[in-house]
Amino acid sequence: MTGLPLSLHAPNQPVAWHNGQPVRLAVLLGRAGQLAERLPDFTHTINLCRDRHAFSVAFVATMLAGGTNLLPANRLPATISGLLREYPGSIVISDNAVGPVDCPVIEVGAIGESAPECSRIPHLPAAHLAAIVFTSGSIGAASRIYKPWHTLFESSRINTAYIPKELHFALATVPPQHMWGLETSVLMPWFAAQPTASAHPLFVADLISQLERLPTPRTLISTPVHLRALIETGLTLPETARILSATAPLDQNLAARLEATTGAQVVEVYGCSEAGCLAQRQPARESLWRFLSGFSAFSEDGHTRIDADHLPEPVRLMDRLQFEPDGRFRLLGRQSDLVNIAGKRASLTELTQLLLQMPGVVDGVIFQPPEDDQRATGRLAAMVVAPGLTASQVRCHLAARVDAAFIPRPLRLVESLPRAESGKLPRQSLLQLFRQEHEVAK
Amino acid sequence: MDAEKTPEERKLANLIVKALNLEDLKAEEIEPEVQLFGGGYGLDSIDALELAVAISETYGVQIRADGENTRHAFTNLRSLSAHIESLRE
Numbered sequence: 001m002t003g004l005p006l007s008l009h010a011p012n013q014p015v016a017w018h019n020g021q022p023v024r025l026a027v028l029l030g031r032a033g034q035l036a037e038r039l040p041d042f043t044h045t046i047n048l049c050r051d052r053h054a055f056s057v058a059f060v061a062t063m064l065a066g067g068t069n070l071l072p073a074n075r076l077p078a079t080i081s082g083l084l085r086e087y088p089g090s091i092v093i094s095d096n097a098v099g100p101v102d103c104p105v106i107e108v109g110a111i112g113e114s115a116p117e118c119s120r121i122p123h124l125p126a127a128h129l130a131a132i133v134f135t136s137g138s139i140g141a142a143s144r145i146y147k148p149w150h151t152l153f154e155s156s157r158i159n160t161a162y163i164p165k166e167l168h169f170a171l172a173t174v175p176p177q178h179m180w181g182l183e184t185s186v187l188m189p190w191f192a193a194q195p196t197a198s199a200h201p202l203f204v205a206d207l208i209s210q211l212e213r214l215p216t217p218r219t220l221i222s223t224p225v226h227l228r229a230l231i232e233t234g235l236t237l238p239e240t241a242r243i244l245s246a247t248a249p250l251d252q253n254l255a256a257r258l259e260a261t262t263g264a265q266v267v268e269v270y271g272c273s274e275a276g277c278l279a280q281r282q283p284a285r286e287s288l289w290r291f292l293s294g295f296s297a298f299s300e301d302g303h304t305r306i307d308a309d310h311l312p313e314p315v316r317l318m319d320r321l322q323f324e325p326d327g328r329f330r331l332l333g334r335q336s337d338l339v340n341i342a343g344k345r346a347s348l349t350e351l352t353q354l355l356l357q358m359p360g361v362v363d364g365v366i367f368q369p370p371e372d373d374q375r376a377t378g379r380l381a382a383m384v385v386a387p388g389l390t391a392s393q394v395r396c397h398l399a400a401r402v403d404a405a406f407i408p409r410p411l412r413l414v415e416s417l418p419r420a421e422s423g424k425l426p427r428q429s430l431l432q433l434f435r436q437e438h439e440v441a442k
Numbered sequence: 443m444d445a446e447k448t449p450e451e452r453k454l455a456n457l458i459v460k461a462l463n464l465e466d467l468k469a470e471e472i473e474p475e476v477q478l479f480g481g482g483y484g485l486d487s488i489d490a491l492e493l494a495v496a497i498s499e500t501y502g503v504q505i506r507a508d509g510e511n512t513r514h515a516f517t518n519l520r521s522l523s524a525h526i527e528s529l530r531e
Contacts, residue, residue: 199508201507201508202487202490202491202494202507203490203491203494203504203505203506203507204491204494204495204498204504205504205505205506206506206507206508209506209508210508225488225491225492226491229491229492229494229495232495232499233494233495233498233504234498235504342486342488379463391466391467392466392467392471392482395466395467395482395483395484396482396484398484399481399482399483399484400482403486404479404480404484404485404486404489405486405488407484407485407486409462409463409464409466409484410463410464410465410466411466412465412466413466
């Protein structure tokens with residue numbers, strides 16, 4: 001049996017920052033070992049922990065017990081019950097209250113504070129299915145991504161290319177269940193000198209006070225949405241050496257302002273849940289991306305595909321890429337049907353179908369307005385023909401079935417959609433009606 | 443139902459609709475004690491973040507979530523409005 005170690009560090013290396021102090025690898029392993037004894041063997045664990053350290057303990061414990069971490073994109077009851085149907089016998093591990101679910105729930109409140117340390121670094125079978133990542137609220141096959149341990153192990157080794165060699169303490173605003181958060185804030189500390197705080201701040205004021213508690217030098221792991229809020233709020237960031245951004249393109253002006261006001265070096269990472277982190281750039285001074293080592297790209301059926309030895313299979317990218325002779329590339333935008341909002345993914349066709357299934361909806365479309373008509377987060381819009389229904393009834397129908405990231409705002413009731421005789425809905429006519437309605441709404 | 447709201451709650455409801463581009467949701471429709479985020483209004487944590495920025499611009503106060511007494515501030519319109527007023531005092 002070929003085994004790969006859980007971590008490349010010595011047992012004394014700090015890997016987390018929890019309750020105001022560093023947590024060494026041996027402590028994490030001890031806590032995970034203790035939790036693993038409470039888990040059924042070979043089980044699927046729905047890991048809902050918000051605290052990053054609790055998540056990490058649960059993640060390792062699940063693997064030690066021979067099981068697989070299920071990482072849903074949200075905590076909607078419909079999402080959890082869907083997972084339980086798909087993976088009968090699963091359990092939930094959570095560090096915070098979970099609504100009523102039809103399975104055992106293991107609460108990890110005070111996470112193994114008394115557990116004995118463990119200085120033996122475990123080895124896991126290379127093919128062990130460590131996690132299944134779900135990229136959106138729906139748990140369909142399309143959104144399900146398998147992560148054997150050797151894939152996570154090799155990705156992490158490759159990702160150390162954009163992490164400084166010297167010790168940095170990191171704070172992340174992204175959830176550990178999301179691929180970007182998993183790679184940079186959970187796995188990275190086991191491979192590079194980047195102990196990461198257990199906190200998961202949302203608001204700018206929280207982000208700042210959490211950063212202040214960390215020793216320097218510091219790294220902030222975040223997204224364009226959080227970084228824009230930071231700039232707009234006008235608060236001063238405490239001394240921060242590096243800012244890592246991913247999940248959506250970071251505006252180059254925003255990157256330059258961040259560097260100017262914080263003194264941090266801003267590094268942007270491009271990737272997708274299937275392949276993990278793929279490429280990097282410094283958006284304040286370059287527009288072209290460079291692949292991380294090990295990846296190769298090829299074109300097939302008009303799509304760019306990525307391959308690497310550690311990936312289970314080649315990955316088709318959602319974005320269109322334009323290559324330079326030296327292998328660097330420019331991102332040209334998304335393929336049209338798939339949208340990515342707040343790091344979650346959905347198909348516009350599927351969302352529109354969900355809308356049309358609502359009794360009383362005669363016609364309707366969910367679409368992405370052009371960038372100049374949107375807020376920074378790029379929310380979707382909808383135009384719906386539903387005589388007798390109110391916009392709020394339609395919204396409630398969607399809210400029960402769709403991740404809030406994809407709830408269209410605005411959602412407009414109209415008399416009819418400008419369909420061509422063929423029944424098709426030309427984008428130009430659609431946008432024209434959208435703008436007219438927008439003027440009326442103002 | 444709008445009569446049940448205080449003037450501060452009405453002002454905040456207007457800010458929510460404006461800041462989050464919810465033109466199909468009227469400010470009067472936001473009930474004071476109905477769950478604001480993660481419920482039927484279809485609002486998520488990114489909306490909460492954007493709303494916090496708008497609140498800092500409008501009221502000059504910073505929203506936090508990590509204090510014991512602020513954890514439930516975002517529960518509904520009433521709790522959020524009361525929280526903002528307490529920060530302004």
